[in-house]
Amino acid sequence: MALETETTADAALAAGAPTAEPSRLVRWWRTAMRSLAPVILALIAGGLLMLALGRNPVSFYVNVWQYGVASGGWQNSAVLMAPLLLIALGLIIVFRAGIWNLGYDGQYLMGAALVAGLGPSILPSWPAPLAYVVLFLVAGGTGALWTLLPAVLKAWYDINEIITTLMMSFIGIGVANILVKGPFQDPTVNIPQTRTIPFDKMLPDLGSTRVHIGVIIALGAVIVVHYALTRTSFGLRLQVLGANPRTARHVGINLRRVIVTSFLWSGFLVGIAAAVDILGLWAYVRANWNPAYGDAVIPFVFLARLNALVVVPFIAFYAVLSTGGDLAAQQVNLPTDFLLVLVALILLFMTVIEYLGRRRDMGQSYLSPGLKEALRHPLVRRRSAQ
Amino acid sequence: MNGLLTQSFLTALIAGSIVAAVPLMFTALGESVSERAGVLNIGLEGMMLLGAFLGFLGAYELHSMWLGFLAGIAGGLIGAVVMAVLSVGMGLDQIVVGIAITLAGEGITSVLLQAKFKGTSPGLGNPATVAIPGLSRIPVLGHSVFDQPLLVYLGVGLIGLMAWVFRSTTWGLNLRAAGEKPEALDAAGVSVLAVRTYAVLTTGALAGLGGAYLAIVGAGTFTPFMTQGQGFIAIVIAMLARGKPLWVGVSSFVFGICLSIATALQLTNINISTDVINLLPFVAIMVALVLFARGNYLPPALCQPYVRGGK
Numbered sequence: 001m002a003l004e005t006e007t008t009a010d011a012a013l014a015a016g017a018p019t020a021e022p023s024r025l026v027r028w029w030r031t032a033m034r035s036l037a038p039v040i041l042a043l044i045a046g047g048l049l050m051l052a053l054g055r056n057p058v059s060f061y062v063n064v065w066q067y068g069v070a071s072g073g074w075q076n077s078a079v080l081m082a083p084l085l086l087i088a089l090g091l092i093i094v095f096r097a098g099i100w101n102l103g104y105d106g107q108y109l110m111g112a113a114l115v116a117g118l119g120p121s122i123l124p125s126w127p128a129p130l131a132y133v134v135l136f137l138v139a140g141g142t143g144a145l146w147t148l149l150p151a152v153l154k155a156w157y158d159i160n161e162i163i164t165t166l167m168m169s170f171i172g173i174g175v176a177n178i179l180v181k182g183p184f185q186d187p188t189v190n191i192p193q194t195r196t197i198p199f200d201k202m203l204p205d206l207g208s209t210r211v212h213i214g215v216i217i218a219l220g221a222v223i224v225v226h227y228a229l230t231r232t233s234f235g236l237r238l239q240v241l242g243a244n245p246r247t248a249r250h251v252g253i254n255l256r257r258v259i260v261t262s263f264l265w266s267g268f269l270v271g272i273a274a275a276v277d278i279l280g281l282w283a284y285v286r287a288n289w290n291p292a293y294g295d296a297v298i299p300f301v302f303l304a305r306l307n308a309l310v311v312v313p314f315i316a317f318y319a320v321l322s323t324g325g326d327l328a329a330q331q332v333n334l335p336t337d338f339l340l341v342l343v344a345l346i347l348l349f350m351t352v353i354e355y356l357g358r359r360r361d362m363g364q365s366y367l368s369p370g371l372k373e374a375l376r377h378p379l380v381r382r383r384s385a386q
Numbered sequence: 387m388n389g390l391l392t393q394s395f396l397t398a399l400i401a402g403s404i405v406a407a408v409p410l411m412f413t414a415l416g417e418s419v420s421e422r423a424g425v426l427n428i429g430l431e432g433m434m435l436l437g438a439f440l441g442f443l444g445a446y447e448l449h450s451m452w453l454g455f456l457a458g459i460a461g462g463l464i465g466a467v468v469m470a471v472l473s474v475g476m477g478l479d480q481i482v483v484g485i486a487i488t489l490a491g492e493g494i495t496s497v498l499l500q501a502k503f504k505g506t507s508p509g510l511g512n513p514a515t516v517a518i519p520g521l522s523r524i525p526v527l528g529h530s531v532f533d534q535p536l537l538v539y540l541g542v543g544l545i546g547l548m549a550w551v552f553r554s555t556t557w558g559l560n561l562r563a564a565g566e567k568p569e570a571l572d573a574a575g576v577s578v579l580a581v582r583t584y585a586v587l588t589t590g591a592l593a594g595l596g597g598a599y600l601a602i603v604g605a606g607t608f609t610p611f612m613t614q615g616q617g618f619i620a621i622v623i624a625m626l627a628r629g630k631p632l633w634v635g636v637s638s639f640v641f642g643i644c645l646s647i648a649t650a651l652q653l654t655n656i657n658i659s660t661d662v663i664n665l666l667p668f669v670a671i672m673v674a675l676v677l678f679a680r681g682n683y684l685p686p687a688l689c690q691p692y693v694r695g696g697k
Contacts, residue, residue: 053501159675166618167668174665335500340493347486351478
């Protein structure tokens with residue numbers, strides 16, 4: 001994609017045509033339109049689908065607003081933002097390096113199971129700050145550990161990380177289940193679930209709201225990650241690797257180290273997301289529970305063009321849609337999986353608009369060339385890249 | 387351990403493995419077609435689910451297993467058309483479109499199930515089977531292997547047919563060229579986009595058929611998310627088998643054993659949690675990837691949209 005844009009620009013230069021660089025405002029407006037249009041189109045298409053099913057889309061979307069924002073609903077949406085943001089950050093880090101980490105569900109659930117399993121014993125007996133730090137590190141460490149095998153296989157043997165992270169994800173979901181039904185199960189309850197973290201040991205709320213401090217942690221992480229990605233050599237190395245692995249090797253970047261580090265940070269952030277979510281909201285984990293946050297986060301990460309700051313409003317939007325949509329869907333007697341359809345529609349419209357935009361040569365693309373480079377020789381050991 | 391070798395256990399294991407392997411086999415055969423042609427189909431899971439739902443619906447409403455299979459093929463084709471238009475025609479990113487198709491398939495089938503059956507799907511009857519005279523009387527193996535729905539025999543036939551198409555027809559050569567060196571195919575006067583479109587549609591039809599088999603014969607009903615990652619397993623099978631139909635069949639059967647061993651073990655006195663056994667296929671894949679990854683091969687043009695005259 002990028003190449004195509006360059007050649008047209010070069011051709012224009014060669015022909016001596018004046019290169020009409022659009023003003024900053026115009027470019028900003030075009031990028032915003034390209035990011036927002038898919039969301040709007042998806043909401044419209046989702047509405048049409050609801051009409052086809054004999055539901056009233058207007059009242060559905062009004063209800064989404066009612067439950068997701070108005071009358072205190074914004075607090076639930078804000079709470080939901082905490083894990084979503086942290087997972088989004090984890091995805092941005094690897095996507096920038098041109099690596100697909102699609103194993104977020106397994107990483108999240110492994111972290112969640114361990115926090116919910118260890119929390120009820122650690123939290124009452126240890127000093128609170130120490131217990132929180134230990135639990136955060138355990139969850140983050142587990143998430144990171146769960147990416148290690150795919151990372152090593154990718155870095156040393158160039159095995160397609162899409163497949164390995166997905167497989168590790170299924171394994172993680174299963175192992176988390178085994179933990180919840182086995183060593184961590186609460187013997188006093190019939191349903192297989194972990195013991196519940198005492199209410200007064202949960203992450204503290206902000207003022208008189210139900211919004212817990214984890215949201216602040218997530219927003220703080222946004223700033224740290226944004227700084228690391230845009231102002232440090234680590235961020236630059238990720239960017240170069242994502243843009244072109246061959247260039248990255250030529251300028252002397254240790255590819256293996258960058259691949260493994262970005263994978264570990266990605267898994268770490270997903271694990272932290274689980275810790276924040278369990279300690280702030282859920283307090284326990286039930287067997288076969290899987291919120292599948294990552295699937296929903298992916299389109300918004302791309303729409304934000306892998307920018308950690310820009311992803312915040314997108315995640316806020318989805319948090320409202322999800323919080324309100326869960327209840328609104330139940331009211332019109334639709335399963336909450338309807339939201340998956342909306343997310344899929346956003347993805348599809350995003351790619352189509354990207355296509356139209358590319359044809360009109362508007363701005364940059366959302367996918368770094370490296371993401372596709374990673375797929376060219378997935379399972380083959382690529383000597384030239386090492 | 388002598389509980390393992392009883393006749394009932396072996397019969398149940400082999401029969402269960404075949405039931406579990408057939409959807410994988412159809413789907414993985416489909417995936418090997420589009421992988422050969424240079425399209426990685428991450429949307430396979432969604433296509434299977436669409437096929438499973440429509441297949442179930444067809445079999446339930448029209449009271450015919452065969453019409454159900456046809457409906458399942460149509461369901462898979464719906465997903466494949468989206469993939470073909472966006473990823474082949476427009477050259478959009480195959481992974482993003484694939485993820486979208488998987489999510490859409492998961493969501494829409496669950497929504498439609500709720501809309502149509504209020505969440506509880508009715509069961510279908512047992513499928514009709516065809517026993518091969520003579521062979522089906524062999525002890526242990528006979529009844530479990532040679533007394534199958536007709537589609538299973540057709541599936542085995544499909545393996546041979548596809549091996550022949552891949553090896554000895556212009557069609558197979560075009561497919562391979564579209565994945566290896568699309569420019570050469572284009573220069574030879576064959577439309578790369580057409581070859582890839584047909585490949586993606588074939589994949590969708592086979593994934594839909596696999597999904598329909600899963601719903602109609604395997605489960606006898608439809609439940610949301612019933613494929614449980616089998617679409618992804620099929621992608622790995624196609625990769626590990628290097629696109630060779632016979633190996634696709636063999637590895638599908640191996641993974642079928644992994645998927646069905648939990649049910650068969652219930653007949654024995656061995657007590658292993660089903661959660662542990664359900665992990666087996668995925669652990670097996672990781673092990674297989676670690677051990678055999680170097681021997682695998684994927685077409686160089688995989689995942690690269692073809693633009694005539696483009697870089």
